[in-house]
Amino acid sequence: MNNQIYIHNTLKGEKELFKPIHEGQIGMYVCGPTVYSDVHLGNCRTFISFDMIYRYLIHAGYKVRYVRNITDAGHLEASLAGKNRLDQLEPMEIVQKYTVGFHDIMALFNNHPPSIEPAATGHIIEQIEIVKSILDKGLAYESNGSVYFDVEKFDKTENYGELSGRKIEDLISGTRDLDGQDEKRSPLDFALWKKASPSHIMRWPSPWGEGFPGWHLECTAMSTKYLGDNFDIHGGGMDLKFPHHECEVAQGKASTGKAPVNYWLHANMLTLNGQKMSKSTGNTILPGELFSGDNDIMDKAYHPMVVRFFMMQAHYRSILDFSSAALSASEKGFNKLMTAISDLDKLQAGESSSANIKEIVGGFYSAMNDDFNTPVLVARMFEAATEINKIKAGSASISKTDLDLLNKELKAFAFDVLGLKPVKSGGGNELDAAMDIVLELRKNAREQKDWTTSDLIRDKLSEAGIVVKDSAEGTNWSIN
Amino acid sequence: MNNQIYIHNTLKGEKELFKPIHEGQIGMYVCGPTVYSDVHLGNCRTFISFDMIYRYLIHAGYKVRYVRNITDAGHLEASLAGKNRLDQLEPMEIVQKYTVGFHDIMALFNNHPPSIEPAATGHIIEQIEIVKSILDKGLAYESNGSVYFDVEKFDKTENYGELSGRKIEDLISGTRDLDGQDEKRSPLDFALWKKASPSHIMRWPSPWGEGFPGWHLECTAMSTKYLGDNFDIHGGGMDLKFPHHECEVAQGKASTGKAPVNYWLHANMLTLNGQKMSKSTGNTILPGELFSGDNDIMDKAYHPMVVRFFMMQAHYRSILDFSSAALSASEKGFNKLMTAISDLDKLQAGESSSANIKEIVGGFYSAMNDDFNTPVLVARMFEAATEINKIKAGSASISKTDLDLLNKELKAFAFDVLGLKPVKSGGGNELDAAMDIVLELRKNAREQKDWTTSDLIRDKLSEAGIVVKDSAEGTNWSIN
Numbered sequence: 040m041n042n043q044i045y046i047h048n049t050l051k052g053e054k055e056l057f058k059p060i061h062e063g064q065i066g067m068y069v070c071g072p073t074v075y076s077d078v079h080l081g082n083c084r085t086f087i088s089f090d091m092i093y094r095y096l097i098h099a100g101y102k103v104r105y106v107r108n109i110t111d112a113g114h115l116e117a118s119l120a121g122k123n124r125l126d127q128l129e130p131m132e133i134v135q136k137y138t139v140g141f142h143d144i145m146a147l148f149n150n151h152p153p154s155i156e157p158a159a160t161g162h163i164i165e166q167i168e169i170v171k172s173i174l175d176k177g178l179a180y181e182s183n184g185s186v187y188f189d190v191e192k193f194d195k196t197e198n199y200g201e202l203s204g205r206k207i208e209d210l211i212s213g214t215r216d217l218d219g220q221d222e223k224r225s226p227l228d229f230a231l232w233k234k235a236s237p238s239h240i241m242r243w244p245s246p247w248g249e250g251f252p253g254w255h256l257e258c259t260a261m262s263t264k265y266l267g268d269n270f271d272i273h274g275g276g277m278d279l280k281f282p283h284h285e286c287e288v289a290q291g292k293a294s295t296g297k298a299p300v301n302y303w304l305h306a307n308m309l310t311l312n313g314q315k316m317s318k319s320t321g322n323t324i325l326p327g328e329l330f331s332g333d334n335d336i337m338d339k340a341y342h343p344m345v346v347r348f349f350m351m352q353a354h355y356r357s358i359l360d361f362s363s364a365a366l367s368a369s370e371k372g373f374n375k376l377m378t379a380i381s382d383l384d385k386l387q388a389g390e391s392s393s394a395n396i397k398e399i400v401g402g403f404y405s406a407m408n409d410d411f412n413t414p415v416l417v418a419r420m421f422e423a424a425t426e427i428n429k430i431k432a433g434s435a436s437i438s439k440t441d442l443d444l445l446n447k448e449l450k451a452f453a454f455d456v457l458g459l460k461p462v463k464s465g466g467g468n469e470l471d472a473a474m475d476i477v478l479e480l481r482k483n484a485r486e487q488k489d490w491t492t493s494d495l496i497r498d499k500l501s502e503a504g505i506v507v508k509d510s511a512e513g514t515n516w517s518i519n
Numbered sequence: 520m521n522n523q524i525y526i527h528n529t530l531k532g533e534k535e536l537f538k539p540i541h542e543g544q545i546g547m548y549v550c551g552p553t554v555y556s557d558v559h560l561g562n563c564r565t566f567i568s569f570d571m572i573y574r575y576l577i578h579a580g581y582k583v584r585y586v587r588n589i590t591d592a593g594h595l596e597a598s599l600a601g602k603n604r605l606d607q608l609e610p611m612e613i614v615q616k617y618t619v620g621f622h623d624i625m626a627l628f629n630n631h632p633p634s635i636e637p638a639a640t641g642h643i644i645e646q647i648e649i650v651k652s653i654l655d656k657g658l659a660y661e662s663n664g665s666v667y668f669d670v671e672k673f674d675k676t677e678n679y680g681e682l683s684g685r686k687i688e689d690l691i692s693g694t695r696d697l698d699g700q701d702e703k704r705s706p707l708d709f710a711l712w713k714k715a716s717p718s719h720i721m722r723w724p725s726p727w728g729e730g731f732p733g734w735h736l737e738c739t740a741m742s743t744k745y746l747g748d749n750f751d752i753h754g755g756g757m758d759l760k761f762p763h764h765e766c767e768v769a770q771g772k773a774s775t776g777k778a779p780v781n782y783w784l785h786a787n788m789l790t791l792n793g794q795k796m797s798k799s800t801g802n803t804i805l806p807g808e809l810f811s812g813d814n815d816i817m818d819k820a821y822h823p824m825v826v827r828f829f830m831m832q833a834h835y836r837s838i839l840d841f842s843s844a845a846l847s848a849s850e851k852g853f854n855k856l857m858t859a860i861s862d863l864d865k866l867q868a869g870e871s872s873s874a875n876i877k878e879i880v881g882g883f884y885s886a887m888n889d890d891f892n893t894p895v896l897v898a899r900m901f902e903a904a905t906e907i908n909k910i911k912a913g914s915a916s917i918s919k920t921d922l923d924l925l926n927k928e929l930k931a932f933a934f935d936v937l938g939l940k941p942v943k944s945g946g947g948n949e950l951d952a953a954m955d956i957v958l959e960l961r962k963n964a965r966e967q968k969d970w971t972t973s974d975l976i977r978d979k980l981s982e983a984g985i986v987v988k989d990s991a992e993g994t995n996w997s998i999n
Contacts, residue, residue, distance in 0.1 A: 064605045104605055104612065116981045125584055126546045129745060130636045132584065139632045142622070150620045161641030164723050183776070243644050372704060378997070433991075472983030473953035476976055481959050483972070496956055503952030517858070 042099045046272075047356060047410045049280065049303040050202055053411050057302065059271050063468070065096055065103045066266035068300075070258055070275035070283070073110040074137040077325055078144055081309050081316060085276040087347060087458075088306040088355035090150040092274070094456050095407050106265045107153040108258060109138060112160045112241055112251060131160075131240055144326045147343040149458045155265050159257035163243045166252040166260045169294050170231045170245075178293040182222040184234030184248040190227040193289055199227075202288050202303060203281035229286055231256055255286035260352070263291065263299060273300040279308050309359045311336065324361070338363040341370065342462050348373040351413040352455050373419070377461050379424035380453055383433055383446050389436035394426045396441035400448045407456065416452065423449050478507070478514055522579045526752075527836060527890045529760060529783040530682055536889050537782065538753050545576055545583045546746035548780075550755035550763070551636070553590040554617040557805055559842070561789050561796065565756040567938075568786040568835035570630040572754070574936050575887050586745045587633040588738060589618060592640045592721055592731060595790075609700055610721055611640075624806045625890055627823040629938045639737035643723045646732040646740045650711045651772050658773040660892060662702040663730040664714030670707040673769055679707075680701060682768050682783060683761035709766055710738055735766035743771065753780040757787050789839045791816065804841070807980050818843040821850065822942050828853040829892040831937050852901070857941050859904035860933055862911050863926050869916035874906045876921035880928045888938065896932065903929055958987070958994055 044057040059065050069089045072078050072292060084106070093105045109132040145152070170186050173179040179188050190199050196206050210227055230253035235242035238516045242249045252260075262270065268291070275284060291299030310316065316323045324336050332340030341349075349369035353359040399422055406415035423445060429435035437445070453459050477496060486493035500507060500516075524537040539545050549569045552558050573585045591614040625632070650666050653659040659668050670679050674844065681722050690707055695886070710733035715722035722729045730821035732740075748771070755764060764783060771779030790796065796803045804816050812820030821829075829849035833839040879902055888894035903925060909915035917925070933939050958974060980987060980996075987996045 061605060066605050102605075104609070125541060125546050125582075125746065129584070129635065131637065131745065135635050152615065155609065155615050157611065158638070158641055161630055164643055168724070244648070265611065266605065374997075448850065469983055469985055470950040472979065472985065473950060473957055476957050476979045477953055477960075479975070479979075480957075480972065483887060490958065495959070499952065499956045499959075503949055505949055505952065517854075 041422055042404060042408050044099065045406050045410055046302050046304065048301075049284075049305050050300075052204070059101070059401075060269065060301065063100070065101045065272060066270035067093065067103055067105045067272040067274065068258070068262035068266060068270065069105070069107045069153070069273070070279055071107040071153075072111050072137075072141050074134050074141060076137060077327075078137075078141045079316070080324060080326055080329065082276065082310050083144065083148060083326055084350055085274075085306040086145065086150055087148055087350050089274045089304075090148075090458060091351065091355070091413060091456065092233040092272075092304070092411050093153075094458055095153065095411060098451065098456050099407075103155040104155070104266065105151075105263060106155045106157065107371075108261050109134075109156060109158045110257065111158045112163075112257065113140070122517050128240065144501070147326070147330065149344065149460055151458075157261045157265065159252070159261070160241070162257065162260045162264065163252065165264055166256045167232070167245050169256060170252075170259055170292045173231060173290065179231055180224065181247055182224075184250060185222060185230055186232040186247055187223050187228040188231055188286070188289060189224065189294070190229070190289070191225050193293055195336070197289070197292055199289055200285065203285045205281060205285070222233065229253060229255060229282065231290070255283055255290060258283070259287050259290040259294070259299065261289075263295070268295040269297045269301070271300075272302045272304060274304040274306065277305045280305055285451065306355045309361055311361045313362075315361055336363075337366065341366050344460055344462050345370045345373050348376075348457070348459060351459075352417050354410075354412055354414055356410070372417075373459070373462075376417075376420060376424055376453065377459075380449060381461065382427055383449065384443075386427065386430050386437065386442060388436065388439040388442045389452060392441040393429075393435040394437075396426075396437065396445050399423050400444055403448060403452050406418050407452075413457065416457070420449065420452060449510045463479060474505070474516055478516065481507075482514070522884060522888050524579065524888045525935045526782050526784065528781075529764075529785050530780075532684070538579070540749065540781065540954045541872070543580070543582060543758055544857065545581045545752060546750035546800060547573065547576070547585045547739070547752040547754065548742035548746060548750065549585070549587045549633070549753070550759055551587040551589050551633075552617075552621050554614050554621060556617060557618075557807075558621045558805055559796070560804060560809065561588075561648060562756070563624065563628060564789050564830055564839065565754075565786040566588065566625065566630055567628055567830050569784075570628075570938060571831065571835070571893060571936065572752075572784070572891050573631065573633075574938055575891060577877065578931065578936050579887075584635070584746065585631075585633040586635045586637065586742060587680075588741050589614075589636060589638045591618070591638045592737065598862040602930070608720065627810065628827050629824065629940055631938075639732070639741070640721070642737065642740045642744065643732065645744055647712070647725050649736060649770065650732075650739055652774045653711060653770065656773055659711055661727055662704075662729060665702060665710055666712040666727055667703050667708040668711055668733075668769060668773070669704065670709070670764070670769070671705050672781070673765075673773055677769070678771055679769055680765065683765045685761060709733060709735060709762065711770070733770045735763055735770060738763070739767050739774070739779065742767075743775070748775040748778060749777045749781070750782075752782045752784060754784040755787065757785045760785055763783045786835045787838050789841055791841045793840055793842075800824075816843075821846050824940055824942050825853050828856075828897075828939055831939075832897050834892055834894055836890070838898055851896075853939070853942075856897075856900060856904055856933065857939075859907040860929060861941065862907055863922075863929065865911050866907065866917065866922060868919040868922045870918065872917045872921045873909075873915040875888050876917065876925050877904075879906070880924055883932050887932075893937065896937070900929065900932060929998065954985070954996055958996065961987075962994070 045054045046057045047054045069086070072082055093103055096103050111131070170179065173188065174181070176184065178193050179186050191198055191207070196359060200208055200210065207227070211225070230252050231254060232245060232247055234248055234250045239251065241251055243251065262273065273284070287299060291297065311322050314322050324334050328334040329337065329341055329346060330343055345366065349366055350359060352369060399419060402419040403416055406412045406419055407417070426435060429436050477500070481493055481496045484496070505516055507514060525534045526537045527534045552562055573583055576583050576982050591611070607838065650659065653668065654666065658673050659666050671687070673679055679687055680690065687707070691705070712725060712727055712730050712732060714728055714730045719731065721731055723731065725802070742753065753764070767779060789804050791804060794802050804814050808814040809817065809821055809826060810823055825846065829846055830839060832849060832852070879899060882899040885897055886892045886899055889895070906915060957980070961973055961976045964976070985996055987994060
């Protein structure tokens with residue numbers, strides 16, 4: 040905990056020294072996926088960014104409780120006219136499909152699971168309790184079976200717009216002319232509880248009749264339940280800053296009188312070949328398509344670890360553009376870094392070091408302490424890789440103490456902090472190719488009665504547990 | 520749907536022809552894991568058994584909605600004395616850890632995720648609603664903030680013990696002398712809702728004060744919510760038959776007036792070296808320890824697919840004993856079957872078939888239609904494997920039509936129904952070994968100025984994307 044970590048806080052619009060509420064402990068909440076469709080690459084970037092932040096906070100010595108929710112209580116509407124329960128569309132079946140898919144993609148990206156992954160539908164009672172408490176404070180009102188947050192009344196004593204920097208006058212003038220707002224006192228008011236129409240499948244009993252929670256309420260309920268009324272860090276994608284996070288601030292203050300969050304962090308978007316991703320224009324790619332190469336946009340398949348490394352080469356608050364050229368360059372960089380790390384174990388220590396290893400390693404920390412500046416960290420790691428290559432080639436030297444330090448810290452930052460993993464050989468194709476060569480050489484050796492070579496091959500394969508069978512149809516091999 | 524499937528129904532104590540409630544559709548519920556510790560091998564067997572049943576029902580043409588719950592609302596008690604929210608033990612953190620671990624193990628066993636995987640804490644409102652309805656029917660009573668099911672009153676018009684075959688008189692005489700039952704009218708009565716003591720962490724508001732649902736209620740709530748008040752199949756481990764499933768029958772009938780389930784299926788236990796598994800005697804092994812070989816009980820590591828195949832060689836209603844000898848035998852059988860299946864694609868069709876392939880394939884179906892008799896199915900598949908070996912050796916023949924049939928059905932039963940997967944080469948060790956041989960032969964060839972061999976190796980490696988680098992320190996290779 041000697042690290043002084045500076046974090047860009049959206050609430051202040053600037054970097055500030057991070058001070059946890061409780062010494063050595065951090066509570067962090069990140070808005071998770073809506074599991075009604077495949078997870079987007081943009082969402083993946085957000086979750087990878089916060090995974091990196093979570094990892095660095097742990098590396099810096101904090102005990103972190105990281106909560107990331109699953110938004111499963113969506114606004115899916117459908118006919119309930121099926122002839123029996125099994126015939127009807129079941130939202131939770133859709134939720135399950137995309138939750139499983141989401142977890143699979145997160146695992147491919149080597150994201151740690153969060154400490155708690157609560158689902159919105161698992162916290163309906165908690166949400167109802169918050170609605171009650173805001174009603175009790177007079178900052179919400181019931182209207183036709185729904186409950187709305189009274190933004191203008193809240194703004195009289197608090198500042199609605201505090202997080203996003205918006206002014207309530209501008210918001211009002213921008214929305215006054217909307218239609219169909221008759222249930223609300225003001226178009227700015229947002230739903231805490233919505234009455235369920237007959238076609239709304241997901242519905243629960245409440246003091247206001249059957250309905251479902253408003254969009255913004257679940258995160259207030261789940262973050263405060265597991266982290267307390269006032270906690271350290273709240274993260275999410277930039278697009279959630281307004282209105283979602285602004286409404287969370289308002290809900291938290293209205294229900295408990297406390298600002299819910301000390302540090303608000305927002306991860307930026309990504310673009311594809313310089314354009315916004317969009318299904319309608321076809322300028323879009325799913326993570327799975329990126330990994331398999333099954334797409335018309337990239338030149339080839341990219342391994343999830345290469346994609347992760349690529350993301351780490353940009354700052355989480357910068358827009359990141361995906362392109363074949365950029366990914367190819369990252370792939371080379373990734374391989375260079377992984378090779379240097381695997382070479383570390385083979386280096387011989389000398390009398391002294393030709394480079395200032397402590398300074399290089401110190402640079403890892405100062406990059407990350409500066410609002411998790413991973414591109415600078417990666418640049419420092421490349422400096423280390425270059426030095427490793429020089430030492431390997433004999434044109435530089437390293438002392439035993441420095442080698443131990445570099446070995447420990449370079450691996451820690453690559454694997455623990457950036458969350459990278461060395462890429463293992465692909466699905467056995469290389470083994471097939473290597474075995475083709477081995478068997479061809481074995482055939483040649485036998486034809487030339489070169490029993491030395493032929494015996495060598497037999498013994499080595501046997502040691503490796505590879506069994507070769509000759510038959511009339513040819514030669515086969517298998518793993519024992 | 521030409522299959523007439525006979526299922527052993529615990530409710531009847533015998534096999535009977537399966538008839539779905541709705542033509543072509545099946546609703547199936549299986550009691551899932553309690554996620555407060557690592558999943559046991561015995562639980563895995565239950566979930567693998569029902570995965571196989573789920574797979575066969577789909578293969579037989581049914582549309583199946585398979586619901587398997589997560590029991591996360593346990594009875595964990597602990598001090599709430601932490602100095603802040605982050606300091607306190609958080610049950611959902613434990614739940615998350617073991618849920619992730621459970622999913623990982625299920626994936627290694629190649630179990631399909633269920634269609635819906637609801638969590639008990641996600642259905643507190645539904646459970647409260649059922650308690651209300653049973654209270655309304657006069658079959659439960661409130662006592663000191665808890666609500667109990669009135670077993671003796673229920674038994675006056677219904678039959679408590681119907682599923683497990685127990686008699687209420689015997690149950691009463693066996694329990695009369697228990698202490699601390701003063702809240703209950705009868706020791707047989709079971710809790711629908713429990714008042715939370717001050718040290719109980721997981722608690723929710725209810726009409727009876729703060730508390731949590733009784734053990735048996737969650738499955739009634741989640742099964743009927745997603746499958747209807749009366750559904751087709753309910754499965755679980757044999758140990759859950761009484762009291763858990765018996766209480767589910769009672770709760771369902773009391774709240775809706777309907778028998779909740781038409782077919783009750785129970786999977787049997789497993790033993791280890793002939794003894795009950797037990798932590799206290801050390802006669803226990805976790806799935807992960809079985810796969811890694813990191814245990815003192817088995818002779819070596821066993822692949823999850825070998826373990827799955829081993830389980831399939833016993834009927835789901837029989838006790839299964841784990842031992843090195845039995846697993847080794849299964850490993851040989853598994854490899855034999857996988858080799859035969861991979862040979863299928865290489866077979867040449869002839870004029871006619873020497874064996875009755877239609878009968879062999881018909882045997883696959885009749886085995887599974889007989890209460891999912893996987894050991895008989897596996898025996899039939901071995902017959903097919905033997906025939907494949909004969910055809911390959913030229914001592915038997917197969918017609919084109921039969922080859923197509925066998926190819927389709929053997930693969931379907933191995934992969935789709937039994938849920939097996941060919942085992943790919945392990946973590947690259949074999950590739951390392953094969954490359955050692957290639958590089959050694961390359962070195963020899965160069966030393967002997969055998970440029971033909973040396974060029975052959977270079978070209979083939981290059982084709983496979985394997986890059987070899989020579990340097991002063993020796994030769995390295997990597998995958999491009």
